[in-house]
Amino acid sequence: MANPSSSPHLVVLTGAGMSAESGIQTFRAADGLWADHPIEEVATPEGWARDPERVLRFYNARRDQVRSARPNAAHQALAELEADGFTVSIVTQNIDDLHERAGSRHVVHLHGEVLKARSSVKADLRYPLPQGGIEMGDLCDLGSQLRPDVVWFGEAVPRFGDALELVAEADLLLVVGTSMAVMPAASLIDAAPMAAPRVLVDPQADELITTGVNGLALSAGEGVPRLVEHWRRQRRLVLPGEVL
Structure with missing residues (x-):
């Protein structure tokens, strides 16, 4: 045409x-993600610094949800x-x-994109995640811990x-x-x-x-x-x- x-x-x-x-699942609905996961704990640089393992678990679960959606x-x-x-x-x-x-x-x-990981020290160093998630000890090419390729509150x-x-x-x-x-x-x-x-x-x-x-x-x-x-x-x- x-x-x-x-x-x-x-x-x-x-x-x-x-x-x-x-x-x-949305974040702001009455039964949304923030009801069980405070923003400051899983979606801020400060939360990442305090408990990166918790943050990784949270986004690994989001990643599973996205993969199962259509x-x-x-x-x-x-x-x-x-x-x-x-x-x-x-x-x-x-x-x-x-x-x-x-x-x-x-x-x-x-x-950002939840199906990607990125370096925790160089934001433009990204890696696709066709399967699985990010675990503690998964490192970027510069030797730093991988984090979700997601823009957190307080970030540019x-x-x-x-x-x-x-x-x-x-x-x-x-x-x-x-x-x-x-x-x-x-x-x-x-x-x-x-x-x-x-x-x-x-x-x-x-x-x-x-x-x-x-x-x-x-x-x-x-x-x-x-x-x-x-x-x-x-x-x-x-x-x-x-x-x-």
């Missing part, structure tokens, strides 16, 4: 709600839109690989600049499954061009939307395929009044 006219660029910001429908309808719809000729870039706060497994080829992981977000550049190129910005409450990711929505429509897909969209943002109060698995179907039918990125 021919490319859509002018190759419209859809930039998608995704958060925990995107992966929740694939069975990946992309849902929202992941698949975005990959299908890209395959249909649209330019689709995804900026995700999620540390899983579900976008990639669905077929999306342009994904920026703001907070290395790919934030890449995300800013993508959002600044958006013809339409789609926000899925995130309240956009965590900084600096929350500031990305303001980086889109003024002329670019903004759409938020979230069950609580009516409470979360701000001025200039269109809300679709549906889950990711319902709302994203509905939007994608409209765009594929129209062959361009337009706000679907009958959907919103």
